[in-house]
Amino acid sequence: MKNFTGIDSPYEPPETPDIHLDTDRGAIERSADLIIDFLKKGHYLKPG
Numbered sequence: 001m002k003n004f005t006g007i008d009s010p011y012e013p014p015e016t017p018d019i020h021l022d023t024d025r026g027a028i029e030r031s032a033d034l035i036i037d038f039l040k041k042g043h044y045l046k047p048g
Helices: 029-042
Strands: none
Touching: none
């Protein structure tokens, strides 16, 4: 696969990510809450 990240093309982190999680410093529950809040605010998930 040509130009496939992880195969023959390196991973390049985004310059301005939509969400950033410090998974090595916080509890997994905190990261999960941040992801769910992000998805709800972006209308990817319905509240409730």
